[in-house]
Amino acid sequence: MALDEEQKPADSTEEGDQSQESETAPAVSSEPLAWMNDTLQWGVRVQPGRKGLTMRDLNVGIYGEVPESSSDMSRRPRGAFPVSGIPRTDLYALSARVDLWADNAVDLYEEAIQRRWMGHLEIGWDEITPQPYEFELAMRQFCTELAQQASIETDVIGQWLHKMNYAYHEVKTFLASEIFDTGRHYTTFRNRALHNEGSLGLESAGQFNRRMMETRPGWTEVGMFLYLVRGPLTLLLYRYGEAYARNRADKFLFRKCIEDKARHMAYGMAHVKYAVDNQPPGFGQGLGNLMRGVERDLVQDLRDPVLWEALAIIIGGSVANIAQGMAVVDDLKRQYIEDYLKRMQWAGVNKTEANLSPDLAAFLRREETAPTGD
Amino acid sequence: MTDLNSTALTFPSVEWFQALQELVNNDEEFRRLGNIDAVMGVMVGEKVYVITFEAFECTEVREGTEYDLIDADFFLKMTVEQWQDLVTNTRDNNGADLNHTLNTLDLMIDGGISDNATGDQLRADIFFRVNQSLQHFFDSSARLNTVFE
Numbered sequence: 164m165a166l167d168e169e170q171k172p173a174d175s176t177e178e179g180d181q182s183q184e185s186e187t188a189p190a191v192s193s194e195p196l197a198w199m200n201d202t203l204q205w206g207v208r209v210q211p212g213r214k215g216l217t218m219r220d221l222n223v224g225i226y227g228e229v230p231e232s233s234s235d236m237s238r239r240p241r242g243a244f245p246v247s248g249i250p251r252t253d254l255y256a257l258s259a260r261v262d263l264w265a266d267n268a269v270d271l272y273e274e275a276i277q278r279r280w281m282g283h284l285e286i287g288w289d290e291i292t293p294q295p296y297e298f299e300l301a302m303r304q305f306c307t308e309l310a311q312q313a314s315i316e317t318d319v320i321g322q323w324l325h326k327m328n329y330a331y332h333e334v335k336t337f338l339a340s341e342i343f344d345t346g347r348h349y350t351t352f353r354n355r356a357l358h359n360e361g362s363l364g365l366e367s368a369g370q371f372n373r374r375m376m377e378t379r380p381g382w383t384e385v386g387m388f389l390y391l392v393r394g395p396l397t398l399l400l401y402r403y404g405e406a407y408a409r410n411r412a413d414k415f416l417f418r419k420c421i422e423d424k425a426r427h428m429a430y431g432m433a434h435v436k437y438a439v440d441n442q443p444p445g446f447g448q449g450l451g452n453l454m455r456g457v458e459r460d461l462v463q464d465l466r467d468p469v470l471w472e473a474l475a476i477i478i479g480g481s482v483a484n485i486a487q488g489m490a491v492v493d494d495l496k497r498q499y500i501e502d503y504l505k506r507m508q509w510a511g512v513n514k515t516e517a518n519l520s521p522d523l524a525a526f527l528r529r530e531e532t533a534p535t536g537d
Numbered sequence: 538m539t540d541l542n543s544t545a546l547t548f549p550s551v552e553w554f555q556a557l558q559e560l561v562n563n564d565e566e567f568r569r570l571g572n573i574d575a576v577m578g579v580m581v582g583e584k585v586y587v588i589t590f591e592a593f594e595c596t597e598v599r600e601g602t603e604y605d606l607i608d609a610d611f612f613l614k615m616t617v618e619q620w621q622d623l624v625t626n627t628r629d630n631n632g633a634d635l636n637h638t639l640n641t642l643d644l645m646i647d648g649g650i651s652d653n654a655t656g657d658q659l660r661a662d663i664f665f666r667v668n669q670s671l672q673h674f675f676d677s678s679a680r681l682n683t684v685f686e
Binding site for chain 1: 570571572574591592594635638640643644645657658659662663665666667669
């Protein structure tokens, strides 16, 4: 039935019908198969390399030309023949290269695809044997918070992805792969929390989650939050999860998440640096200034005890050894702030201990902080 | 595949790393982990080895100097004793045990074991981006008949 309706001649003046006319225009040309001559560039040849036929391999001729900006509001693949009269399909807010680009996105996409994994099959779930109850509770809490961090990331990227112009398909496809990764992280950590007759724990404090979700000025600002502020924390949590895992299955789970997270951050760092280098002078300073308020949210999250107590129990092995675990947690927090500063500076954002929120700077001086985790 | 267990190989040496190279290049599991593009320095005490990975293979192993670390994406640095402990532990447990994975050592050993010589964080992070492949690479040494200098 649908086919019959499509074959009917357009007899309406409604916009949707005009759209259908436009889309079919080349096919009803008086010249049979005239559309076969409509190409912007023909004869491009590419040989597959060691990794197969990759997106980078195909970036030749006009197909590899990445514009500084694009006014094309269709979903036309870059290099496809533009058809006159096609209505806009979106109003892309991010249509300038500087707003989303990173030179490494094209390779990171391939890395994401070629290093993909399947948590439900590749993790040796049977190897994860029951541990003492308090340890299990702590692990459930830890994994619940990691699942939440992953789902927030999915939503943050999702609400920006459709605003990105198709001229920059390297970035769009990479971010699509990241959404797939974070979906996998969400389900895998949720599975881990529920394993061994488990349960989910408390949701996280979430001040910084809200900040990421509600930031509007641009993707670069959100990217800075996601990849240079939250990213290093998530990466460290995965790394400590791997280091203190009690079986090889958990080791593998956390290692694969480490790989994914580091790849996500590679795009984010490269993009923020690209933006700082190519936006008007002062842009990097503006990003640094933006952090003043954001760091207050960060402090609140770092002071929320639930995640840190759970992690301290995992590290110490029991509630009885929580103080021993908390000393390691304090090290983690110090490492996190150092890492945050290092990555911001790498990207060209002027963030140093001197202009860091005093409350965050306190985490750098462990002996000056409260012994039980702030 | 060569029966590598029959030949005693000295750690550290180019021959030892070449044997690892041969193992992973004939290992479907290593390939399945995905592409890995990295130049990794390995510093065993004062000795330096440069290991290059391209696509799905380990393409080159050579002895180098400290100057080569400038061009490496990252390098792993431990004392001779710490490396011997890792290699022995890997052999005894058919792969690193829970306390000897690369990430664990990087967190537990003072100052970490992985670094980038020029402070390039993006390249230093490649250690994390391909961590499972690197773990598999070193875990494969359990199949070698290793002797120490």
